[in-house]
Amino acid sequence: MSVRTRVRVPLRFPxxxxxxxxxxxxxxxxxxxxxxxxxxxxxxxxxxxxxxSECLTGDVFGSExxxxxxxxxxxxxxxxxxxxxxxxLRQEGRGIGxxxxxxxxxxxxxxxxxxxANRALGHADDERDYTAAAQMLTDLGVTTxxxxxxxxxxxxxxxxxxxxxxxxxxxxxxxxPANMRYLQAKVDHTGHTIRxxxxxxxxxxxxxxxxxxxxx
Ligand SMILES: Nc1nc2c(ncn2[C@@H]2O[C@H](COP(=O)(O)OP(=O)(O)OP(=O)(O)O)[C@@H](O)[C@H]2O)c(=O)[nH]1
Ligand SMILES: [Zn+2]
Numbered sequence: 001m002s003v004r005t006r007v008r009v010p011l012r013f014p015x016x017x018x019x020x021x022x023x024x025x026x027x028x029x030x031x032x033x034x035x036x037x038x039x040x041x042x043x044x045x046x047x048x049x050x051x052x053s054e055c056l057t058g059d060v061f062g063s064e065x066x067x068x069x070x071x072x073x074x075x076x077x078x079x080x081x082x083x084x085x086x087x088x089l090r091q092e093g094r095g096i097g098x099x100x101x102x103x104x105x106x107x108x109x110x111x112x113x114x115x116x117a118n119r120a121l122g123h124a125d126d127e128r129d130y131t132a133a134a135q136m137l138t139d140l141g142v143t144t145x146x147x148x149x150x151x152x153x154x155x156x157x158x159x160x161x162x163x164x165x166x167x168x169x170x171x172x173x174x175x176x177p178a179n180m181r182y183l184q185a186k187v188d189h190t191g192h193t194i195r196x197x198x199x200x201x202x203x204x205x206x207x208x209x210x211x212x213x214x215x216x
Contacts, residue, residue: 050148150171
C-alpha cells in the first residue's frame with residue numbers, strides 16, 4: 001500500500017468559502033475502495049484529522065435528515081485554519097450503501113430509529129471499519145493525530161491500528177428539526193458526544209473546541 005497520486009485542488013463552496021487542498025489517492029487499501037485524503041497545509045506537528053464517512057444525500061444535496069453536510073463544511077474550514085487531513089471514506093450509509101440507506105430512511109418514516117432500521121434490513125447497526133483509514137494515515141507518515149469526531153468508535157478503531165489519538169475534538173452541533181431524532185439516536189445508542197439542547201437550534205457551536213473536559 002502506498003500513495004498513488006497527489007494533486008493540488010482549489011476548493012470553492014456554495015457559500016463562497018475557498019480553500020486549497022492536496023487530493024491524495026492510494027494503492028493497495030485493504031477494502032479496495034477509492035477513499036481520498038485531502039491535505040491542508042499547517043504547521044502543527046500533530047495534525048488535525050477528520051474521518052468523514054460518505055453521505056451523498058447530505059454532502060452533495062444538502063439533505064437535512066442528517067448532519068453530514070454541515071460537518072463536512074465545518075471540517076474543511078477548521079482544517080484549512082489549522083492544517084491537517086480530511087479522509088473522505090467511501091462508507092455510504094454507515095457501510096451499508098446508498099440504496100440500503102434510503103431503504104432505511106423509508107423504515108424510519110414508519111417509526112423505526114436509524115439503528116433498528118438497519119437491523120430490519122439484515123445489517124449491523126454500523127458496518128464501518130477504519131482499517132483503511134489507518135492504512136492511509138500510515139502511508140502518509142502520520143502516526144499521532146488530533147481527531148475531529150463525536151463518534152468514540154473512530155478513535156477506538158484507529159488506536160487498535162497503532163494510530164496514537166492524542167485528543168478527540170467534537171464537531172459543532174448541527175441540529176435541525178429534520179435530524180433531531182437521528183442525532184438523539186446517535187447519542188443514546190452509540191455514545192456520540194453531541195450536546196443536544198431541548199428546543200429548536202441550528203448549527204450551535206460547542207464552547208470548547210479543545211476536546212471534552214480539556215482546554216488548550
Ligand atoms: N444506515 C444509515 N446510515 C446513515 C443514516 N443517516 C446517515 N447515515 C450515514 O452515516 C454516516 C455518518 O455517520 P454519523 O453517525 O452521522 O456520524 P459519525 O461518522 O458516526 O460521527 P462523527 O464523526 O461525529 O460525524 C454516513 O455514511 C451517512 O451516509 C441512516 O439513517 N441510516
Ligand atoms: Zn448524512
